[in-house]
Amino acid sequence: MSAAPIISAFRQALTEAWAGGAGALMPLGFFAGAAVLVPLGIGTDPNTLRAVGPGILWVALALASLVTLERIFQADVEDGALDLWLQTGAPASMIAAAKAFAHWLTAGLPLAILSPVFAVMFQAKADTSLLTHMGLYALGGLAFFFWGGVGAALSATVRRGGLLISLIALPLYVPTAIFGALAMSGGPGSTGAPLFLAASTLFALAVAPFAMGAALRLAAD
Amino acid sequence: MIPEFDKNAAFIWASYALGAVMIGGAILTVMIKARLAQAELARTQARTEEARRK
Amino acid sequence: MFSWFANPHRFLTLSSWLAPICYALGALLIAWGLWQGLWIVPKDEYQGGDIMRVMFLHVPAAWLAMASYMGMAVMSFIWFIWRHEVADIAAKAIAPLGATWTALCLVTGSIWGKPTWGTWWQWDDARMMSVLFMFFLFLGYMALRGAMDTRQKAARAGAILAMVGAINVPLIKFSVDLFTSLHQDASVITVDGPKMAAVYLWPLLASGLGHSLLFAGLVMTLMQAEIWQRRAAQIRARLIAGD
Numbered sequence: 001m002s003a004a005p006i007i008s009a010f011r012q013a014l015t016e017a018w019a020g021g022a023g024a025l026m027p028l029g030f031f032a033g034a035a036v037l038v039p040l041g042i043g044t045d046p047n048t049l050r051a052v053g054p055g056i057l058w059v060a061l062a063l064a065s066l067v068t069l070e071r072i073f074q075a076d077v078e079d080g081a082l083d084l085w086l087q088t089g090a091p092a093s094m095i096a097a098a099k100a101f102a103h104w105l106t107a108g109l110p111l112a113i114l115s116p117v118f119a120v121m122f123q124a125k126a127d128t129s130l131l132t133h134m135g136l137y138a139l140g141g142l143a144f145f146f147w148g149g150v151g152a153a154l155s156a157t158v159r160r161g162g163l164l165i166s167l168i169a170l171p172l173y174v175p176t177a178i179f180g181a182l183a184m185s186g187g188p189g190s191t192g193a194p195l196f197l198a199a200s201t202l203f204a205l206a207v208a209p210f211a212m213g214a215a216l217r218l219a220a221d
Numbered sequence: 222m223i224p225e226f227d228k229n230a231a232f233i234w235a236s237y238a239l240g241a242v243m244i245g246g247a248i249l250t251v252m253i254k255a256r257l258a259q260a261e262l263a264r265t266q267a268r269t270e271e272a273r274r275k
Numbered sequence: 276m277f278s279w280f281a282n283p284h285r286f287l288t289l290s291s292w293l294a295p296i297c298y299a300l301g302a303l304l305i306a307w308g309l310w311q312g313l314w315i316v317p318k319d320e321y322q323g324g325d326i327m328r329v330m331f332l333h334v335p336a337a338w339l340a341m342a343s344y345m346g347m348a349v350m351s352f353i354w355f356i357w358r359h360e361v362a363d364i365a366a367k368a369i370a371p372l373g374a375t376w377t378a379l380c381l382v383t384g385s386i387w388g389k390p391t392w393g394t395w396w397q398w399d400d401a402r403m404m405s406v407l408f409m410f411f412l413f414l415g416y417m418a419l420r421g422a423m424d425t426r427q428k429a430a431r432a433g434a435i436l437a438m439v440g441a442i443n444v445p446l447i448k449f450s451v452d453l454f455t456s457l458h459q460d461a462s463v464i465t466v467d468g469p470k471m472a473a474v475y476l477w478p479l480l481a482s483g484l485g486h487s488l489l490f491a492g493l494v495m496t497l498m499q500a501e502i503w504q505r506r507a508a509q510i511r512a513r514l515i516a517g518d
Binding site for chain 2: 309313314318324325326328329332333336371372375378379382383386387389390489493496497499500501503504506507510511513514517
């Protein structure tokens, strides 16, 4: 067993994301589109926008992660890359974790980094709390990509599995979405929420790779 | 015979009616499925017997 | 120990007499619970009057929503570790029935909510949300199994998802509980023992047990149907191979 297949899976996921045009830009476009459409839909009242802003960004982040997930394992199953990696004896869970992490790096992290821009568009006050929020979005996004990866790995052999992935991932996204939005609400319960968010992300990092690994071994059969 | 409830009677009857429909529907589906499967198995077994006798 | 049950033939003999008993006892208990709940017990003014009679349907449904998901996860686990076919057949049979009772819990909860809170859907209520996500877990499980092209793959993918879902249920419940709740606290099981008046407790327990027995009987019948289907398919395959 060596780390080579894991590194190669990670590298391949990174190049895949940047190659072929849309790649990493697709979730970004989705995120921006959602953020721009919301004020058109619910009106431009600054107080309303300020209240719903963080929540909208969490929803957009969750949905944006689903947009890219459909292809993250499917391509490897189809072109046989998955079989090659597994033949080397590398643990499937680590390969899966590397891919999910790479996708978070290319699609999740840029959204988190851009979040202050959208937050300001939603009338948030431009202060240091936006940086804290950036960290929270990044942390929550990691959990989204890992749980979404479970759905993606399970439906890797299913053609047009997008809806299936969403259905599987939706309940798994709930704790992250709740803790994340709660942490930014400033209301009661918001002080402990960042810790809960961190804990639930850690939980996803600990559990999801094994589920993804088991699902990938199934897909390779 | 039929109990009389206060102003919320319609809600109570609605929930029990829905419960009856949903549970009844589940029972009916399961029973039909089991009957069909049993009949199918019997038919297949009879066909095998026939094939063996020939 | 599980191996004893793992034989489909043994399961068929067992369920051929156990399922009818479950149906009979379940029907009796549900009937008694309904009679008590709708005709006999006095209304509880503190709980909004007669509307609390929905409890004798709503609470058993809520109990079964949780219990059936856990049952499905346990069966998936047994299949995943020991590959006992009957466990997978059980998990497959539990899913649609569990989804039915979960939906029933949502619908009756919603109907109960309208006169009590003045709204059909209370986002603030932790239990409604938990049950809704439970429902989604069932739907995802069924959709995933349906999308797989072989039985073996459906079993494996389903087992992985059911187990992932099951370990997430406490976290989902905890996160949803963080929202403030208009619902009263769980009153059947508390540390000091049940604090609900005994007049309501017995019909409620009877309904809960009755629904569970009915559910168990239906699961067994659905499992029988699946085993018969598989047998017929096997015979057909042999017939084609032999010709």
